[in-house]
Amino acid sequence: MERTDHVGRYVAIVAVILAIIISIVGGAIAGGIAGYYAVQRNLSSQTVTASPINAAPVAMQNSTAPVTSSSSEAMVNAVQQVAPAVVTILSTSRQGNGSGSGVIISEQGYILTNNHVVENARSLAVVLNDGTRREANLIGTDAMNDIAVIQIDGDLPAVAQIGDAAALQPGEQVLAIGSPLGDFRNTVTAGVVSALNRSVGSMEGLIQTDAAINSGNSGGPLINLRGEVVGINTLVVRNEQFAFGAAPVEGLGFAVPSSIFRGVADQLIANGKVTYPFLGVSYIMIDGSVAAELDLPVQSGALIYSSQGGPAVQPGTAAARAGLRAGDIITAIDGVALDGNTSLRQLLLQHQPGDSITLTILRDGDQREVQVTLGEREV
Incomplete structure (x- = not known):
């Protein structure tokens, strides 16, 4: 149990x-x-929830919404507009044969190029975009702004439109068209506007670009993406212009802006020459570096100053008659300020000899206005 x-x-x-x-x-x-x-x-x-999301791209692909043109398409369209008006210029002189580029700017066969492309030429000819050759006549040259106008007869393949260089912005895409080495007709190179109102040597108001510019490109157009000519390619800075041992220099090309070449071309076509107003001063444009180096009271303007040993104000000129003197700083002409985008020469070129202008100047820290009647520059 x-x-x-x-x-x-x-x-x-x-x-x-x-x-x-x-x-x-x-x-x-x-x-x-x-x-x-x-x-x-x-x-x-x-x-079940994922199905509509996965289907969304298919619906987007079938969308009829307008497609925005890409930058590449804009470039192609711009080149198609201007390229037929671009020519290769052949020159013959006592020094031999040379070549450059140009662009047709009027129905009368006027072609814009550089002065240095046609300088001292005994005969001129152009090769059109389709390879045909025409004899050309020299209409006039302007060494100061490196601009020249030549002319051809007969039917024209196209006429380029002139744009507003004053509307350009640093970083904006631009294209250069020309004939590098004289052999590669209508070569297109792309870049951006690197800077505006640059000075190189005696030239002022230039557009700086990193679009490749080679020998033979001189005189060819710099265009915006609307297919308008905003500059005429004039020079490129290379290593030999600097001290031995300097790092390689790349992408330093310069073009004469339409704000300058338009008026020059009009005068050359009308008169065969350019008549320049003359103030009669030596000067340097002021920027931050110049202001710091010379201990100036402003960051922009034109300092009447001679670095070559000659007089800063030339005797008997408009400036001398108006009482301007070394050390004066011109800050504006007729109320338009001189700044990083506007040089003294640019503003003076908007006037003719005999015009009366008002200069705003700084003298010993005091601002004053001076009336000046412009003379005529001997070219």
Whole structure:
């Protein structure tokens, strides 16, 4: 009886243990099954939710919304507009044969190029975009701004449109078209406007660009992406212009802006020469560096100053008659300020000899206005 009780207790204990084990295992299995079905339901829900999103790109691809032209397309369109008007210029002189580039700017066959392309030429010819050759006549030259106009007869392939260089912005994309080395007609190079109103040597108001300009490109157009001529490529700065051992110089090209060449071309076509107003001062344009070096009270303007040993104000000139003197700073002409985008020469070229202008100057820290009647520069 005692053993039976023991056996019964053992059986009861085993039964309890088995019940616990079954409960645990069963719960796990049940939980796993429940989890499985929950995951399946979630996956099914995600698939249904994702379907419209995946379909969205297909709908966009079939959209009829207008497509904006890319920069590359704008470049191609601009070149197509101007390239037919670009020519290769062939010159013959006592020094031999030379070549450059030019662009047709009027229905009368006038072609704009550089003075140095046609200088001292005994004969001139142009090669059109289609390879045909025409004899050309020299109309006039302007050495100061390195601009010249020649003319051809006959039908014209195209006439280029002149744009507004004053509207250019640093960083804006531009293209140069020309005939490098005289052999590679209508070569197109791309770049940006690096800076405006640059001075190189005696030339002022130039557009600086990193578009590649090589020998033979001189006189060719610099164009904006609207297909308008905003500059005439004139020079490039190279290593030999600097001290021996300088790092390689790249992407330093310069063009005469339309704000200058337009008026020059008009005078050359009308008169065969350019008549320049003459103030009669030597000067340097002021920027931050010049202001710091010379301890000037302003960051822009034109300082009447001679670094060559000659007089800063030439005797008998308009400036001398108006009482200007060395050390005066011209800050404006007729209320238009001289700044990083506007040089003294640019403003003077907007006038003719005999015009009366008002100069705003700083003298010994005091601002005053001076009336000047411009003379005529002897070229």
